[in-house]
Amino acid sequence: MTKSVFVTLAGHTNAGKSSLLNAIIGEKIASVSPKPQTTRTRITGIKTVGETQMVFMDTPGLHKPTTKLSGHMLKAVKDAVADIDAVLFVQDCTKPLSEQEEELLRSLEKAKTPTILVLNKIDLCSDKSKLMATIARLNAAHPFSATVPVSVTEADGIDLVEQEVMALAQPAPHYFPDEKFTDQPERVLAAEMIREKILNLLRDEVPHGIAVSIERMKERDDKDLLDIDATIYCERESHKGILIGKNGTMLRKIATLARKDLERFFYIQVNLQCWVKVKEDWRNKEGLIHNFGLDNPE
Structure with a gap:
């Protein structure tokens, strides 16, 4: 029986969303740069494993809009988390949640959207007790369906993220050919x-x-x-x-x-x-x- 799940990657600029998408898909379909707001539009990545098809939407990073373009970028985030099966909320483990991130998480809770917390850049956190405290604090504040610490640059934990996403797949047809990995022209x-x-x-x-x-x-x-x-x-x-x-x-x-x-x-x-x-x-x-x-x- 075929299954499908549609997932949006959301979070602050430079949290590592595009790098995570590329790592899961196994192809470089999203631009990666240390500069904030690298991703400007919604980019779709597709991965089919056996009977399960996962469709990921990378979004522009959350930020305060300063131009009409950045306004469109924030709208892309809001559109991408509406009517979605789940959200991968990617957070830099070395930084606190911003006002925009808190607002997004509250809206996801209100909509009862399953949200997986992906704590990225754990390779930069040498004190693991601080990392555990961060995980405990975030989970006390928000009802995440799962929490996965990862280091995208070290390819650590990517398979665990994929497993959590696959567990959310529901019986449905595959909406893209199984060999396809993006819908981008x-x-x-x-x-x-x-x-x-x-x-x-x-x-x-x-x-x-x-x-x-x-x-x-x-x-x-x-x-x-x-x-x-x-x-x-x-x-x-x-x-x-x-x-x-x-x-x-x-x-x-x-x-x-x-x-x-x-x-x-x-x-x-x-x-x-x-x-x-x-x-x-x-x-x-x-x-x-x-x-x-x-x-x-x-």
């Missing part, structure tokens, strides 16, 4: 791989003001080669200079690192061409947010 995945490299290479004031659009993605008929043309949009002329770098060195570095990821993902040689354009204050312009696919349309 290839162009979206390619754009995210490029954006991740920018997040990791550039200093704080540039990354959140950028968006990546894949203008062309076509496999050549005469050879085993995938041509990808990407435009990187930024908000200021000064940012354009930083993205390009002296004599184009930074843009070449971004493209080289992204191409390696793209080739690993698509199992084909990639010819990646990147350009940089300025769209001033695009994060506060609804039309541009929509054009970049960041308004989470239903």
Whole structure:
């Protein structure tokens, strides 16, 4: 008998939600960066084990909205936890709950949504008695259905999270083909791989003001080669200079690192061409947010 379960990953920015999703799925489908608000939209990961299909939705991290884009990001979180089978609430074990996290947990309790507490980054907690005290305190404050301490970077506890999710599956058809691991279009995945490299290479004031659009993605008929043309949009002329770098060195570095990821993902040689354009204050312009696919349309 087939079973299915739909699960949303939620929590504060930088708690490790995207890394956890990638670790469970076994494929890199979500951007990972130490910068906050790396995930901008709802990303779906799918894993089928025997008769059970698990569908995971990674969401933007909880934060105080400062632009129209960040407002859309918080709406994506609220939409993703509505009418869901369960929530994986990912919390950095070294940090206290924020006001936004407390608010989300109260709403989940009110909706009686099964919520699994995933305490991440236990490798950074050398005093295990403090970790146990944190677990006791959080469980006293909130009725979690299970608590799983993990270290995503050390691949410790991932299988236990998966077991807890599978235990919540109910008899239902599989809504995706068993071999599928994401519902994201290839162009979206390619754009995210490029954006991740920018997040990791550039200093704080540039990354959140950028968006990546894949203008062309076509496999050549005469050879085993995938041509990808990407435009990187930024908000200021000064940012354009930083993205390009002296004599184009930074843009070449971004493209080289992204191409390696793209080739690993698509199992084909990639010819990646990147350009940089300025769209001033695009994060506060609804039309541009929509054009970049960041308004989470239903």
